[in-house]
Amino acid sequence: MRRAIAMALAALLLVGCAGGPGKTEEPTTEQGAEPPRVTSNSLYVKKVEGLREDFILGADVSSLLSEEASGVVYRNFSGEPQDMLQTLAENGVNYVRVRVWVDPFDRDGHGYGGGNCTAATAGKIGARAAKYGMKLLVDFHYSDFWADPAKQQSPKAWAGLDEYGKAEKIRAYTAESLAAIRDAGANIGMVQLGNETTKGFCGETSVPKMCLMYRAGAEAVRAFDPNVLIAVHFTNPEAGNFKKLAYMLSSNQVDYDVFATSYYPYWHGTLENLQAQLSAVAGEYKKKVMVAETQWAYTAADGDDSANSIGEELKYEKPYPFTVQGQSREIRDVAAAVAAIPEGIGVFYWEAGWIPVPGEKYEDRLPLWEANGSGWASSYAAEYDPDDAGRYYGGSACDNQALFAFDGTPLESLKTFALLRTGNDVPVAADALDSAVVTVRVGESLELPETVPAIFTDGSRAETAVTWNEAEAKAVSTDAVNQYVIHGAGDGKEALCYVNVVEANYLKNYSFEDEDRSMWTVTPLQPEPQADFQVKATDAYSGEVSLHFWNGTAVEWTCEQTVTDLPEGDWRISVRGQGGDVGEDADIHLYVIADGATYTAPIPLTGWVDWHEAVIEHVPCSSGTLTVGVYVRCRGGGWGTFDDFLLNPEK
Ligand code: CA
Numbered sequence: 001m002r003r004a005i006a007m008a009l010a011a012l013l014l015v016g017c018a019g020g021p022g023k024t025e026e027p028t029t030e031q032g033a034e035p036p037r038v039t040s041n042s043l044y045v046k047k048v049e050g051l052r053e054d055f056i057l058g059a060d061v062s063s064l065l066s067e068e069a070s071g072v073v074y075r076n077f078s079g080e081p082q083d084m085l086q087t088l089a090e091n092g093v094n095y096v097r098v099r100v101w102v103d104p105f106d107r108d109g110h111g112y113g114g115g116n117c118t119a120a121t122a123g124k125i126g127a128r129a130a131k132y133g134m135k136l137l138v139d140f141h142y143s144d145f146w147a148d149p150a151k152q153q154s155p156k157a158w159a160g161l162d163e164y165g166k167a168e169k170i171r172a173y174t175a176e177s178l179a180a181i182r183d184a185g186a187n188i189g190m191v192q193l194g195n196e197t198t199k200g201f202c203g204e205t206s207v208p209k210m211c212l213m214y215r216a217g218a219e220a221v222r223a224f225d226p227n228v229l230i231a232v233h234f235t236n237p238e239a240g241n242f243k244k245l246a247y248m249l250s251s252n253q254v255d256y257d258v259f260a261t262s263y264y265p266y267w268h269g270t271l272e273n274l275q276a277q278l279s280a281v282a283g284e285y286k287k288k289v290m291v292a293e294t295q296w297a298y299t300a301a302d303g304d305d306s307a308n309s310i311g312e313e314l315k316y317e318k319p320y321p322f323t324v325q326g327q328s329r330e331i332r333d334v335a336a337a338v339a340a341i342p343e344g345i346g347v348f349y350w351e352a353g354w355i356p357v358p359g360e361k362y363e364d365r366l367p368l369w370e371a372n373g374s375g376w377a378s379s380y381a382a383e384y385d386p387d388d389a390g391r392y393y394g395g396s397a398c399d400n401q402a403l404f405a406f407d408g409t410p411l412e413s414l415k416t417f418a419l420l421r422t423g424n425d426v427p428v429a430a431d432a433l434d435s436a437v438v439t440v441r442v443g444e445s446l447e448l449p450e451t452v453p454a455i456f457t458d459g460s461r462a463e464t465a466v467t468w469n470e471a472e473a474k475a476v477s478t479d480a481v482n483q484y485v486i487h488g489a490g491d492g493k494e495a496l497c498y499v500n501v502v503e504a505n506y507l508k509n510y511s512f513e514d515e516d517r518s519m520w521t522v523t524p525l526q527p528e529p530q531a532d533f534q535v536k537a538t539d540a541y542s543g544e545v546s547l548h549f550w551n552g553t554a555v556e557w558t559c560e561q562t563v564t565d566l567p568e569g570d571w572r573i574s575v576r577g578q579g580g581d582v583g584e585d586a587d588i589h590l591y592v593i594a595d596g597a598t599y600t601a602p603i604p605l606t607g608w609v610d611w612h613e614a615v616i617e618h619v620p621c622s623s624g625t626l627t628v629g630v631y632v633r634c635r636g637g638g639w640g641t642f643d644d645f646l647l648n649p650e651k
Pocket residue numbers: 302303304305306307308395396397398399400
């Protein structure tokens with residue numbers, strides 16, 4: 001369930017928007033006096049050098065009206081109730097983003113949730129934001145609910161139409177919605193044609209059909225106001241395909257200004273990769289680029305008894321601690337990465353204020369989510385999205401990533417938007433202790449680290465002595481595979497040590513991560529080089545490195561390791577593999593040679609990241625010497641990777 005929610009959440013994140021420079025710009029502040037200077041005694045913010053005056057520091061605030069309808073009260077830094085949008089503007093936010101669904105309601109008028117956002121929502125929020133000098137990015141999903149890489153369902157009313165029919169609907173709907181949003185008083189600066197449309201758009205997945213519909217939307221926006229920027233929005237920069245997407249748009253004559261992406265550090269790779277991906281598009285296709293969504297957790301806690309998509313787990317890299325300062329650093333670093341690209345126009349923080357609705361427990365809050373759409377999905381979404389939203393509906397899945405605390409008071413990190421222009425050079429202090437991860441094999445003894453890295457407010461690190469909870473450490477048994485968490489403390493901060501007791505593995509460098517790979521022997525059975533050790537996390541089962549093959553011509557090769565001095569007994573051998581295009585005559589298998597006998601198991605290669613585990617069990621070995629390997633024979637164009645060879649004693 002937690003995973004399902006995370007997936008659903010990830011989908012939600014897809015919405016993006018941008019607003020920006022270029023074209024003719026009005027003065028930023030339309031009304032109101034200059035906001036007071038933002039100061040902080042505790043928040044360390046490194047200045048973003050060379051930041052343009054019109055750089056977008058945006059916030060997605062799509063859930064705002066549904067939160068207010070549920071009784072949420074937002075406050076300012078003095079603790080007084082204040083329009084959340086005013087508080088954002090006072091702290092350097094200069095643009096808002098609101099998602100728009102066509103008809104997020106069931107036949108009885110019950111909202112699907114996620115703010116029940118329509119063009120009317122965008123109009124109301126946009127008009128309020130305009131009072132504080134903020135422009136609006138209209139994030140059209142062209143769906144009745146969340147659109148993301150996994151979901152691009154067309155609106156109910158458009159079901160059954162072909163791409164030409166949907167293109168005409170998009171054209172008319174875009175025109176009438178933008179007119180209504182402007183008439184409500186919003187200052188529309190940018191329009192997003194779809195949300196996280198990396199793998200599809202409005203129910204279509206073929207490139208010509210998607211581009212036909214993008215073109216219709218773009219024409220409607222240009223006709224509405226040629227000064228409004230047109231953004232397209234994708235995600236998964238870690239997949240490395242932005243240039244391919246930009247080529248797809250360009251070769252299909254899609255008219256747009258801004259190439260936008262989502263960037264969630266726990267899923268989407270490094271900032272360096274993000275920057276390289278966006279730079280490539282900006283340079284080659286002469287487009288503005290931006291991050292339409294990003295977020296970071298300031299706490300692992302959940303404020304509303306509805307699971308969050310990100311918590312204190314070891315499922316992802318954690319480049320920043322889950323602290324207010326960590327959140328601030330994430331915002332600052334993403335802004336700096338985009339600002340360093342000449343065509344980089346801005347960053348939007350996703351759902352700045354989606355905090356818990358009032359209530360002591362789940363049962364208090366559920367009626368508010370259901371009535372006001374203030375949860376990520378309501379039970380009424382079942383008719384449109386029965387397999388996900390309809391089953392896992394609930395509250396906010398990102399209350400721990402908002403820029404307001406659970407009680408509605410702003411977090412110090414909100415000041416980052418203002419302070420990153422000048423920097424805020426307060427004395428550096430320890431902010432958190434990094435977690436330790438210890439992997440111990442069955443039968444080995446546990447050794448806990450004596451130090452862990454302390455992470456300072458400026459991002460620097462230094463090893464710090466840590467004391468672990470003795471009772472928890474003693475409770476760890478290495479007799480069997482298991483996982484433990486041990487608490488500790490050092491320098492006045494808490495630390496965690498994750499202990500993974502894993503099966504003994506008698507193979508050396510079983511996952512190819514160590515640079516010395518001399519224990520593995522690759523034997524091409526034909527003259528050309530046919531296999532290599534590839535450093536690419538997305539093609540590795542664990543870590544970054546895997547045993548890889550691809551060749552334009554047919555290949556035949558083996559890779560094996562021989563182990564000696566094994567205790568006498570029965571053994572279990574396994575490996576993971578993924579790949580494809582190997583042809584029907586291919587022979588790809590795991591093999592084991594022991595006591596003069598050979599055992600094999602096929603490794604099916606059925607597609608990218610479709611990992612299969614090949615296992616050979618109960619292999620007797622009395623000589624103490626055993627050889628484990630893979631054999632590959634396939635046609636040209638076949639490809640694949642193998643990872644995590646395991647050689648364990650049979651239980
Ligand atoms: Ca929650």
